[in-house]
Amino acid sequence: MDAVTAVAEIKNLRVEIDGRAIVDGVDLRVLPGTVTALVGASGSGKTTTGLALLGEYPAGALVSGDVRAPDGLVGYVPQHPAAVLNPARRVGALLRDVARAQVRHLPRRERRTALRERVLRALALARLPDAETMLRRYPHQLSGGQQQRVVLAQALLLGAEVVVADEPTTGQDPSTKRGIVEQFAALAREGIAVVLLSHDLDVVRALADEVLVMRDGHVVESAPPERLWRAPRHPWTAELLASGSGATRVEPVSEGATTLEVGPLTARHGRTAVLRLPGLTLHPGACLAVVGRSGSGKTTLGRCLAGLHRHHDGEVLLDGVPLPRSLRDRTRQQLAAVQYVFQDARAAFDEHRPVLHQVARTAVRLRGAAEPDALAEALTTLAALGLAEDLVRRRPGALSGGELQRAALARALLARPRVLICDEITSGLDTVTRKGILDTLAALVRDRGDLSLVLITHDPATAALAGRVVVLDAGEPVEEEAPARRVMTGA
Amino acid sequence: MKSRFALGAVVAGVPLALALVGPWVAGGPGPRAASFTLGGGHPLGTDFVGRDVWDQVLLGGRSVVLVALAATAVAYLVAFPLGVVSALTHRAWLEELLMRPLDVLLAVPSLLMILLVAAVLTPGAAGLALLVALVNIPDAARIVRAAAAEAASRPAVEALRMQGETWWRTAVGYVGRCLTRTLVADAGVRLTGVLYLVATAAFLGVGVEPDAADWAVMVDRNRTGLFVQPWAVVVPALLIVALTMGVNLLADAGLEKRRRTWTP
Numbered sequence: 116m117d118a119v120t121a122v123a124e125i126k127n128l129r130v131e132i133d134g135r136a137i138v139d140g141v142d143l144r145v146l147p148g149t150v151t152a153l154v155g156a157s158g159s160g161k162t163t164t165g166l167a168l169l170g171e172y173p174a175g176a177l178v179s180g181d182v183r184a185p186d187g188l189v190g191y192v193p194q195h196p197a198a199v200l201n202p203a204r205r206v207g208a209l210l211r212d213v214a215r216a217q218v219r220h221l222p223r224r225e226r227r228t229a230l231r232e233r234v235l236r237a238l239a240l241a242r243l244p245d246a247e248t249m250l251r252r253y254p255h256q257l258s259g260g261q262q263q264r265v266v267l268a269q270a271l272l273l274g275a276e277v278v279v280a281d282e283p284t285t286g287q288d289p290s291t292k293r294g295i296v297e298q299f300a301a302l303a304r305e306g307i308a309v310v311l312l313s314h315d316l317d318v319v320r321a322l323a324d325e326v327l328v329m330r331d332g333h334v335v336e337s338a339p340p341e342r343l344w345r346a347p348r349h350p351w352t353a354e355l356l357a358s359g360s361g362a363t364r365v366e367p368v369s370e371g372a373t374t375l376e377v378g379p380l381t382a383r384h385g386r387t388a389v390l391r392l393p394g395l396t397l398h399p400g401a402c403l404a405v406v407g408r409s410g411s412g413k414t415t416l417g418r419c420l421a422g423l424h425r426h427h428d429g430e431v432l433l434d435g436v437p438l439p440r441s442l443r444d445r446t447r448q449q450l451a452a453v454q455y456v457f458q459d460a461r462a463a464f465d466e467h468r469p470v471l472h473q474v475a476r477t478a479v480r481l482r483g484a485a486e487p488d489a490l491a492e493a494l495t496t497l498a499a500l501g502l503a504e505d506l507v508r509r510r511p512g513a514l515s516g517g518e519l520q521r522a523a524l525a526r527a528l529l530a531r532p533r534v535l536i537c538d539e540i541t542s543g544l545d546t547v548t549r550k551g552i553l554d555t556l557a558a559l560v561r562d563r564g565d566l567s568l569v570l571i572t573h574d575p576a577t578a579a580l581a582g583r584v585v586v587l588d589a590g591e592p593v594e595e596e597a598p599a600r601r602v603m604t605g606a
Numbered sequence: 607m608k609s610r611f612a613l614g615a616v617v618a619g620v621p622l623a624l625a626l627v628g629p630w631v632a633g634g635p636g637p638r639a640a641s642f643t644l645g646g647g648h649p650l651g652t653d654f655v656g657r658d659v660w661d662q663v664l665l666g667g668r669s670v671v672l673v674a675l676a677a678t679a680v681a682y683l684v685a686f687p688l689g690v691v692s693a694l695t696h697r698a699w700l701e702e703l704l705m706r707p708l709d710v711l712l713a714v715p716s717l718l719m720i721l722l723v724a725a726v727l728t729p730g731a732a733g734l735a736l737l738v739a740l741v742n743i744p745d746a747a748r749i750v751r752a753a754a755a756e757a758a759s760r761p762a763v764e765a766l767r768m769q770g771e772t773w774w775r776t777a778v779g780y781v782g783r784c785l786t787r788t789l790v791a792d793a794g795v796r797l798t799g800v801l802y803l804v805a806t807a808a809f810l811g812v813g814v815e816p817d818a819a820d821w822a823v824m825v826d827r828n829r830t831g832l833f834v835q836p837w838a839v840v841v842p843a844l845l846i847v848a849l850t851m852g853v854n855l856l857a858d859a860g861l862e863k864r865r866r867t868w869t870p
Contacts (some may be wrong), residue, residue, distance in 0.1 A: 200708040423764055425696075441696065442767055451768045465780050480770040526769070 128180035153196025155329035158515025190270020193529030196262040207250030207304035241268040314545030402568040412590040421455035451481040454532035460519035464511040477529040517548040611859035618852025624631035625667025632664035642831035665819035680739035689750025708744035716741035734813030794857030
């Protein structure tokens with residue numbers, strides 16, 4: 116291996132924010148034509164290491180160590196590719212802008228043909244089929260996978276020798292995932308070095324030539340995937356690899372009593388009806404999964420229950436008493452009884468205040484607890500979810516996505532809710548964190564007895580926790596409250 | 607960043623100090639000399655009625671600066687609650703009730719309104735401050751509302767409501783705090799506009815006597831002698847410019863984000 120010169124190299128990298136090292140002593144050698152994967156829980160420093168290859172660091176970071184990378188020849192494919200594509204310009208224009216700089220040395224009349232040639236070659240290399248129609252589309256007319264390939268084509272047009280891909284398969288369905296794997300494999304065959312930041316272990320196993328397992332900013336183990344899966348040397352690696360299996364299922368305790376009952380309900384966004392539900396019943400101790408593609412109305416259903424979406428004409432009954440449609444009109448008891456955990460945990464926290472104080476406010480406001488008691492209770496709940504005191508005394512900016520999601524869960528739990536609605540809380544999390552959160556939820560339902568869960572998800576592993584599943588398509592339930600096992604294997 | 611802060615502090619500090627401390631330092635009205643002369647015991651010469659320009663500069667800042675600062679403060683004091691309440695309410699009629707009347711006010715040219723009211727009421731300095739504040743409320747409220755509406759639609763606000771958080775903590779503690787950057791930037795520009803309006807009003811004789819010691823009035827009255835005795839125009843004009851520039855530099859410096867540090 117050492118005979119090949121590394122195209123990019125990181126030596127003893129340390130990145131520190133506010134005295135907390137998020138990456139410490141990381142070494143990385145990227146060889147041409149290979150796929151190097153960085154795996155680990157969220158907050159383990161994968162993205163920070165990957166971005167270091169581009170010379171990018173978080174604001175206010177103290178950086179030490181050596182980073183050697185071909186100047187300007189490192190491409191980056193972010194997790195949300197739409198964010199880096201100008202929505203007002205067609206794909207063709209976006210690609211030609213990049214290519215124009217490359218043909219400047221040619222005589223004026225040859226530029227046009229050369230430009231076209233380069234764009235088409237990059238599209239072929241990025242495996243975007245039907246190039247002619249693609250070039251005329253706007254970014255929002257492309258699927259997530261196609262947007263990703265356009266970003267990749269931009270990087271290839273620049274002549275990138277290294278491509279850093281951040282969670283390219285997160286939130287994609289299995290067939291799209293296979294396409295993405297194939298695409299990066301083809302890229303590596305072209306002699307380009309791929310650095311894959313992922314917590315999708317199946318993808319890593321299929322693609323990577325070398326896997327670096329990261330934890331708390333350190334590389335705990337690095338090996339080719341065959342060796343790693345056969346004989347992991349570090350206990351953390353073993354735990355990470357074992358966590359792919361599903362969580363324990365929650366079965367409803369009793370079918371007799373009813374916590375939440377929803378009558379026929381039609382929810383609207385403006386004039387358009389986005390959800391038509393004939394009815395829904397939630398028993399104490401039950402776990403209901405609401406699955407469906409994006410745009411199927413599953414989030415709207417959760418928001419109707421929580422009182423966050425008041426444009427509907429149905430009735431939501433809690434213990435037989437109708438709940439006001441808007442949560443502004445709900446009493447403290449009603450607010451506490453139905454709690455909602457948001458998909459985007461970072462956006463759901465006030466970035467100016469320490470996490471602990473925000474979490475504790477639930478107990479103060481909804482249960483009338485005194486400030487010190489609320490803080491103590493918040494600390495206990497957070498600790499049970501694996502968040503240490505010195506971490507939660509910081510502001511949300513210092514916590515990773517997975518850590519914030521657990522803090523958001525703690526914030527809702529402090530209300531001692533009867534119904535907990537979780538909107539995609541495990542999407543974008545690595546397998547270890549996801550399994551941890553699912554196990555916590557299962558344990559909660561088991562211990563509390565009267566708590567009911569509504570899991571809004573498109574992730575089969577998360578839906579597997581539920582006793583029953585409602586499948587929504589275009590706002591209507593297609594398989595109402597079918598047994599979970601059948602739906603998930605059928606889909 | 608530090609240097610810009612220091613520069614802003616100096617540039618804004620000189621006219622502010624002159625305006626606030628000046629009246630105590632200035633001597634009593636001395637004997638009048640000939641109009642528009644240079645020298646003769648007057649460091650900046652004499653003005654159109656033969657008064658000492660330096661004394662007039664010391665005396666004339668307080669009205670301009672205080673009226674401008676008061677007008678800006680009053681404008682925000684009214685605009686902030688209006689904007690935040692209409693951004694956070696889900697009742698369309700309440701928002702209409704709060705914002706529509708302001709749109710009418712917005713349609714009237716500000717100087718025309720000041721002149722009209724002045725023709726009827728002859729306001730003093732306090733009246734002028736209120737008038738200028740009034741014409742600034744509509745656009746300040748619109749900016750507050752627009753910025754607050756963006757912050758109010760974030761999941762963080764829904765999460766606060768889910769926690770049963772008080773209106774005050776949601777509106778002021780979170781939304782208000784999110785507005786700080788926008789409002790600081792706006793305040794810098796707005797103070798400039800207000801100073802301009804106050805100076806123009808004084809220039810046109812609204813709220814001040816025609817021979818009052820006032821920087822804006824000085825610029826107006828001493829124009830006739832500009833080529834004989836420039837200091838009587840240049841010094842007060844420069845002080846007004848320095849005040850607006852300095853305040854904007856300070857606002858910019860306050861907004862500057864902490865840059866990442868790099869230690870190789």
